[in-house]
Amino acid sequence: MNTLRNAVNRTLLALAGAALLAGGGWLALTPDGVAGRLPGWWPAPDPEAGTVLLDRDGLVGLRVHGWWIPAVVAGAACMLLLCLAWLLAQFRGGGRRLPLAGPSLTLRSRALADAVARRAEATEGVERAQVHLRAGKKRSRARVRVLLEPGTEPGPVLARLTSGPLDEARASLAPHPLTTHLRLGVRSTRERRAR
Template sequence: MNPLRNAVNRTVLALTGAALLAGGGWLALTSDGLAGRLPGWWPTPDAGTVLLDRGGLADLRTHGWWTPVVVAGTACALLLCLVWLLAQFRGGGRRLPLAGPSLTLRSRALADAVARRAEATEGVDRAHVHLPAGKRRSRARVRVLLEPGAAPGPVLERLTRGPLDEARASLAPHRTSTRVRMGVRSTRERRAR
């Protein structure tokens, strides 16, 4: 995922969460049971009131600006949420830049090729590769299931010098960081096949 998009997503989620937490905390702390223990400066509603009663709402509706502002605000919020949702599925983030000025490669195609090469490596039973696209830097997440009895050190060295180096070379001059997770297939799982 694009780092800017990732930062925007986290910021919006954090602000939404903070607003909901503050509103929920205010409503919870101003209940009748806790209101007596709060400091004097804490804003508390009058007993038996609601956040927006029918009289207050009717009073707001008498103003000519109220209905258009509510409709426009709701429409803008809906449009913003839809644009944000569609931006998550935009195809531009799924292409990896190559050495040429306008050359790109689908990250899924490269990930499948690296996974097939990794599975052909001695000591590897299965491999899954995920390559999120980035403009200047790519991250490869590799999950490898080792065959029983395979030593992780030599397998990691063979993977690094083989499929992972080839992936790094195909994305040059852009940097690629790699995280490899290894697991061992149990003999019980092997018998079940």
């Protein structure tokens, strides 16, 4: 799983859990319930009617205001869209399953991209590498960005990358072709001074 998405998921779950725990603890530890701790503008529950925080009369009173219904609808729509976006993000990061040469063997495109990036970073003269792999049914495309170490000649590094990690990726996907777009870069002097 993507480390950024994993961190966001854990943070959101921790915040939701902390909010629920704090709210539950507050409700459980207050001896007279929450009626005495509500803000002044909140309608207080009727002691004879029970402990309902917002009864039918209070809801009718809120509906009189012109902002109430649009605010509730907009808030619910925003929450729904955020939850749907979060749900869709969970399925997006793993990548497609790529068929391999053997019978019933598959490989996730994200796993192959990570492996190619690690192999590229292990190549002499490479400081950092990023690989994005778009898998198709008949043809796959890899976009490789490589940051060279300062003072490294790009020609030999290009030859090592082509005959090393990129050829291994092509062999992994055979008989399906892999088109590769390789971009080499060098960190600028200004970036080196900043670190």
